[in-house]
Amino acid sequence: MVCLLLFYEFFKVGLFSVGGGYATLPFLYHISEIYHWYSARELVDMLAVSSITPGPVGINVATFAGFKSAGLLGAFVSTFAIILPSFLLVILIYKLLNKFSENFYVQAVLYSIKPAGCALIAAVGVRLFHDYILRDISVFDIHRLTAFIDFKALFLLVGLLVLSIKVKKNPLLYLGISALFGILLHLKSLF
Amino acid sequence: MKITIREIYLVFLKVGIILLGGGYVILPLLSKELVEKRNWITKEDLVEFYSISQCLPGIIAANTAVFTGYKLKGKYGAAAAVAGMCTSPFLAIVCLATVLGQLTKVPLVVDIFWGVGIGILILLLLTVQEIWETSIVDKFTLFLFLIVFALTVFCTFSPVYSIIGAAFAGIIYKLIKRRVE
Known part of the structure; x- marks a missing residue:
């Protein structure tokens, strides 16, 4: 059951994170708030390890979060699920490559999701800044x-x-x- | 020249092992392995794959791997490439994850992680700067940025809805703009 949820959540991460590895962070924070598979504190540790371990940060951190949530199988499911949208989307795009760059709707979507992805990463930056630099505001x-x-x-x-x-x-x-x-x-x- | 699925897997396995520090280094790395050493694809193709990968959702390195693998050997090539790239990170992380609980009790490791966290903050900032330069091109995109930023910082708003909302906003804006013109 946890694995189905993991698949669903990480598939969404793969499908909606725009801007590379660090763009997965807002989604991973959101997952930690809903499911409590791992805490926000643990996510920061996972992020630190993922950044100094070989491999794309996004994949590392997904594997990590999956492992935290449901062990070895969880790690496999989350890694597979975060990659699957890339796989399907890229092959689709490849086949349409010539028409793709001219399509009105594709252009409109690409034009507007990047600023949103950028804002999501910036928001994670604010959160980390708060965690690391500022102590208790009270x-x-x-x-x-x-x-x-x-x-x-x-x-x-x-x-x-x-x-x-x-x-x-x-x-x-x-x-x-x-x-x-x-x-x-x-x-x-x-x- | 005949390229086998196994060769594709092995090259991307190597890339997955060397790749360190996120998406920035993937382009020179792939260029060295695929263009200079093996002459499998042209530099122009690789740069095009990479730049489209940056615009698409998903992990940039994975997107680029799928593009390249697909170009070389269809969907099996794509699967081999992305599987190769994930193998070593997967194994490394699974090994580390089992000991992370103990590791975070060691004071030295806690201090190293603390430092690395601030390094990551800078990397986030550089990522934002890089995406900003290519994506915030007019008032509308700036407006989208500010809205999503405010919603995410001040509310627990799902990032999925932000991206879907932005996609629809983009389509509506472009439709209106086209009509006006």
Whole structure:
């Protein structure tokens, strides 16, 4: 039963996520809120592992979420289900490739789903920003900002942001630096 | 030149193993494996597949794999390509998932994940920036972006409805625009 639900949910993720691997996140958050197969906290951990493991992030995180929900079979079902829409859609598009680019409705849909997909990813960004940088808003006090803002996280974020403006985009660079920063903080906390 | 299903599977298995850090690196990687080393498809075809894959729903790497596999050997080629690409991530994640519960109790791992989380935040930002540049082209697309953004941040609104809603809004807008013109 869980596997049928998994198939249905991850098929939807594959069919509606626009903008690549990270675009699956809003859907995965939504799934965690409805089914409680995994918590939002676990999703963030899964995301961290998926980003530093070989393979497309979207597939990694789907496999992960499936495994969390229903073990090995769940992992297989969710991976299969997230890929299936790609498979069917791409073959359909391939056959229509010449007509595809001229079709009025296809163009209208492609024109409008990308901004929506972009907004969904941005919204996940806001959520992660809230999780990582801001602490409990209820304790907000201008004189005790450290209780409210995680300055170490903010420092790393701003540092990476400056770097991203100056250096060519290479995802591994950011992940490597941020992992290293985590290790350094850990070592510092030991002494 | 005869390309077998097995060869397609193996090449994409390799791509799945090397691919690290998300969609950005898939194009140069496939270009090296399929165009330069094996001469299976042309660079132009690959770039076209990749750019269409970015517009379509689904994981970009998987879409590109299906396109390439289909071009090489029909639907079996497509299945081999996408299966090859998923094999190593699947195995790696299943192994890691069994120990994640224990891993997240190790303080060092918690700190590394904390750092990586902020790295991911930057990657999300870069993804948004990249999609923004090609998709927010006029007032209507900006309006769609803001509506979906607000609905998702402030309400627990299903992303599926956002995408379907946006698709319909796009069709209606284009129909009205065509009529006006």
